[in-house]
Amino acid sequence: xxxxxxxxxxxxxxxxxxxxxxxxxxxxxxxxxxxxxxxxxxxxxxxxxxxxxxxxxxxxxxxxxxxxxxxxxxxxxxxxxxxxxxxxxxxxxxxxxxxxxxxxxxxxxxxxxxxxxxxxxxxxxxxxxxxxxxxxxxxxxxxxxxxxxxxxxxxxxxxxxxxxxxxxxxxxxxxxxxxxxxxxxxxxxxxxxxxxxxxxxxxxxxxxxxxxxxxxxxxxxxxxxxxxxxxxxxxxxxxxxxxxxxxxxxxxxxxxxxxxxxxxxxxxxxxxxxxxxxxxxxxxxxxxxxxxxxxxxxxxxxxxxxxxxxxxxxxxxxxxxxxxxxxxxxxxxxxxxxxxxxxxxxxxxxxxxxxxxxxxxxxxxxxxxxxxxxxxxxxxxxxxxxxxxxxxxxxxxxxxxxxxxxxxxxxxxxxxxxxxxxxxxxxxxxxxxxxxxxxxxxxxxxxxxxxxxxxxxxxxxxxxxxxxxxxxxxxxxxxxxxxxxxxxxxxxxxxxxxxxxxxxxxxx
Numbered sequence: 001x002x003x004x005x006x007x008x009x010x011x012x013x014x015x016x017x018x019x020x021x022x023x024x025x026x027x028x029x030x031x032x033x034x035x036x037x038x039x040x041x042x043x044x045x046x047x048x049x050x051x052x053x054x055x056x057x058x059x060x061x062x063x064x065x066x067x068x069x070x071x072x073x074x075x076x077x078x079x080x081x082x083x084x085x086x087x088x089x090x091x092x093x094x095x096x097x098x099x100x101x102x103x104x105x106x107x108x109x110x111x112x113x114x115x116x117x118x119x120x121x122x123x124x125x126x127x128x129x130x131x132x133x134x135x136x137x138x139x140x141x142x143x144x145x146x147x148x149x150x151x152x153x154x155x156x157x158x159x160x161x162x163x164x165x166x167x168x169x170x171x172x173x174x175x176x177x178x179x180x181x182x183x184x185x186x187x188x189x190x191x192x193x194x195x196x197x198x199x200x201x202x203x204x205x206x207x208x209x210x211x212x213x214x215x216x217x218x219x220x221x222x223x224x225x226x227x228x229x230x231x232x233x234x235x236x237x238x239x240x241x242x243x244x245x246x247x248x249x250x251x252x253x254x255x256x257x258x259x260x261x262x263x264x265x266x267x268x269x270x271x272x273x274x275x276x277x278x279x280x281x282x283x284x285x286x287x288x289x290x291x292x293x294x295x296x297x298x299x300x301x302x303x304x305x306x307x308x309x310x311x312x313x314x315x316x317x318x319x320x321x322x323x324x325x326x327x328x329x330x331x332x333x334x335x336x337x338x339x340x341x342x343x344x345x346x347x348x349x350x351x352x353x354x355x356x357x358x359x360x361x362x363x364x365x366x367x368x369x370x371x372x373x374x375x376x377x378x379x380x381x382x383x384x385x386x387x388x389x390x391x392x393x394x395x396x397x398x399x400x401x402x403x404x405x406x407x408x409x410x411x412x413x414x415x416x417x418x419x420x421x422x423x424x425x426x427x428x429x430x431x432x433x434x435x436x437x438x439x440x441x442x443x444x445x446x447x448x449x450x451x452x453x454x455x456x457x458x459x460x461x462x463x464x465x466x467x468x469x470x471x472x473x474x475x476x477x478x479x480x481x482x483x484x485x486x487x488x489x490x491x492x493x494x495x496x497x498x499x500x501x502x503x504x505x506x507x508x
Contacts, residue, residue: 001337002128007156007506008385011222017075017076018073018074018075019195019444020064020067020068020073021073021074021075021087021143021488022087022143022334023061023064023088023483024062024064024068024101024139025061025064025097025136025137025139025140025143025245025303026059026136027057027060027061028057028058028061028069028101028132028135028139028248029132029133029135029136031053031054031056031057031058031060031132031235032054032057032077032131032133032136033129033130033265034053034301034344035050035053035057035125035129035483036125036128036129036280037055037126037134037418038050038053038125039124039125039126039128039129040125044108044120044307045074047115047124047125047332048115048116048124049101050053050124050128051111051115051124051128052112052478053106053128054108054128054131054132055105055108055109055112055476058101058104058108058132058135058172059105059487060107061139062098062102062105063113063335064100065094065097065287068089068094069094071169072089072090072346073088073089074075074087074088074089075087075322077381078207082192083208083370084145084146084205084208084209084210086144086145086146086147086148086149087143087144087145088143088145089143090173092142092275092354092358093143094141094143095142095198095358095362096141096142096275096358096361097139098141098362099267099268099271099361099362099365100135100138100139100268100271100272102129102365103140103264103267103268103271103365103369103483104132104134104262105270106133106263106265106369106373106481106484106485107131107260107261107263107264107268107359107369108128108131108260109477109478110259110260110263110372110373110376110393110477110478110481111127111128111131111231111258111260112330113128113193113204113475113477114259114260115127115476116256116475117380118168118258118481121168121169122168122258122489123167123417125350126167127164127167129380130161130163130164130167131160131164131264133156133160133240134157134158134159134160134161134164134264134266134268134421135157135268136156137153137154137155137156137157137158137272138153138157138159138268138271139158139322140153140156140157141153141154141272141276141312142271142273142275142279143281143409145207145209146194146206146207146208147199147200147206147208147211147284148206150208150276150279150280151189151192151193151196154192154240154272154276154493155189156319157269157272158185158189158216158240158272159270160180160187160262161179161181161185161212161261161264161269162178163184163263164257164258164261164264165177165178165181165253165256165257165261165265166178166179166182166315167258168258172257173252173255173256174256174257174258174338175256176252176256177249177252177253177254177255177256177257178256178257180249180252180255180282180454181233181249181253183249184239184246184248184249184292185239186242187239188237188239188246189220189236190236190238191235191236191239192232192233192237192239193233193234193236194229194237195230195231195234195235195236196227196229197229197230197233197234197407198225198228199211199224199226199229199230199233200221200227200229200239201222202215202218202223202225202226202229203215203226203385206254206283207256208278208280208283208403209283209284211284211285212284212285212286214223215230215284215287216247216339219383219399225360228394229341230285230288230291230292231291233280233357234277234280234291234292234295235279236319237276237277237280238277238299240272240273240276240277241270241273241274241334241337241338241362242269242270242273242302242330242331242334242482243299243300243302243307243335243338244299244302244306244307244331244335245302245304247303247307247334249311249332250328250331251324251327251328252325253265253327254266254323254324254330254459255320255323255324255327255398256328257373257433259323259375259376259379259385260371261361261371262323262326262327262372263369263373263376265374266326266327266369266372267365267368267369270330270333270337270364271361271365272313273390274334274337274338274341274361275502277296277341278341278357281296281341281344281345282341282344282350282351282354282435286350289344289345289346290345292347292370292440293342293344293346294342294343294345295436296338296341296344296345297339297343297439299335299338299342299344300335300336300338300339300439300443301335301439302335302440303331303334303335303338304332304333304334304335304336304442304443304446305335305446306331306332306441307330307331307332307334307335307439308328308330308332308446308449308450309449310330310331310332311325311327311328311332312327312329312452312453313328314387314438314453315387316386316387317325317386317388318386319384319385320384320385320386321385321386321387321388322378322385322386322387322389322390322457323375325387325453326368326371326372326455327448329453329454330363330368330388330410332446332450333364333368333411335362335443335446336360336424336427336443337357337360337361337427337432338357338442339357339427339428339430339439340353340354340355340360340430340431340441341353341354341357341435341437342431342436342439343356343430343431343433343434343439344434345434346434346436347430347433347434352432353430353433355428355493356426356427357427358428358499359423359426359499360423360426361426361472362499363410363419363420363423363492363499364411364423364489364490365493366406366408366485366489367373367406367410367411367417367419367420368411369485369486370403370404370407370482370489371404371407371408371411371483373478373481373485374400374403374404374407374482375476376398376478376481377400377474377482378390378393381474388466389459390402390457390460390461390466391460391461391463391465391466392461392462392465392466393460393461394461394462395465396465397474400474400482401461401462403482403486404461405458405460405461405462405496406486406490407485407489408454408455408457408458409454409458410489410493411454412451413447413452414451414453414454416453416493417493418487418493418494418496419489419492419496419499420493422496422500423496423499423500424443424447425501427443428440428443439459444460483494
């Protein structure tokens with residue numbers, strides 16, 4: 001009698017595997033392991049090969065996104081009456097993986113030069129292994145459709161990242177930055193895990209689509225448990241997005257980390273937090289929109305205001321003021337990214353609102369990485385990386401100064417940075433269409449405030465230099481990073497529909 005009863009359960013546990021669907025993060029992970037092993041056998045004078053192998057692995061993973069454009073895919077699925085999958089490739093997944101892997105590739109190009117300049121101050125094998133491991137976890141996360149895979153991907157992306165921040169041995173700033181980042185990450189993980197365990201206890205499932213259906217009909221005795229789990233899960237992901245008041249680690253972490261790692265965190269770290277937040281809210285908990293909608297709207301307003309206020313306070317003569325300004329700017333930009341997610345709670349078409357977040361994230365990723373690439377170039381000769389170090393950059397490096405000006409104008413949303421303007425208008429429209437007029441007004445005020453510090457930095461580039469102009473030599477990897485980001489930003493400004501179409505199409 002037991003065999004027939006056991007058969008359906010056994011069939012339900014059979015997993016289907018689509019190897020092409022999981023190829024992008026898998027390739028990155030395999031290359032990371034290969035680089036770590038190869039580090040044991042490669043001579044010191046040939047360690048640079050590890051970096052170029054990592055760059056090649058990230059480029060290959062980007063190319064593997066192309067075969068996935070032909071339609072949605074799902075793998076690691078349960079069979080039976082209910083088909084729930086743990087890994088799904090859809091337009092949302094592909095857009096975030098493009099941002100993550102592209103951002104990791106640019107960070108890797110910056111790292112090749114940074115490791116060479118460090119003159120063995122950074123262990124190359126460990127550095128590349130940690131960077132690739134984090135990128136693999138970040139690429140896995142947007143495809144995750146169950147809470148277990150989501151949390152594992154989140155930690156695989158986060159744990160190597162704070163090890164990267166503290167990788168410079170004997171550097172007090174690096175150690176302090178890693179500690180702050182570690183404490184915030186551990187706190188976020190603990191809160192998220194507690195929330196996830198409560199949600200699982202109340203619904204009896206980890207799959208996001210299943211949770212969406214069951215969380216509405218939770219037994220009365222478990223209602224409080226479900227509500228608490230939802231709140232704790234949202235708070236945990238708010239930590240990961242560096243939303244105010246969970247942003248305290250950002251400025252010091254960016255300053256203490258190697259500059260390529262700061263660039264990586266500013267783009268890939270945000271992509272991880274925001275994609276996880278989207279999956280938890282819009283996919284798993286749409287019935288709790290009346291809870292997370294107002295909460296995210298308030299967080300968005302607070303985050304953009306505090307971020308821009310912090311950027312305004314940066315003094316040009318303070319050490320690392322350029323990096324600190326980019327750090328505070330990234331906090332402000334996080335506020336803009338939260339606006340469409342909050343709007344999804346009030347919108348009749350939440351997928352369109354999430355598309356606005358993706359469009360803005362792709363624009364921000366391209367131009368912010370470009371700004372960090374210029375900061376890495378200036379930092380090679382001006383270790384203090386002050387804002388005043390950029391005075392007269394046009395006199396010594398005209399093309400580099402023009403590129404930085406273009407990137408800053410994109411972030412500000414001013415012509416010729418058309419893509420920045422269009423992306424901000426798209427986010428603004430999402431708030432207005434959802435009836436969040438007050439949030440749209442707060443955003444408009446913050447955009448005007450941000451113009452001041454972006455334009456102040458831009459003006460410095462074209463002022464007369466304080467002394468004799470000093471030429472900044474641009475190594476080949478840095479040239480490649482600048483070229484990639486510049487071409488992307490210029491192409492998107494010329495044809496913004498390339499990413500703005502995300503705001504008009506279905507994502508899930």
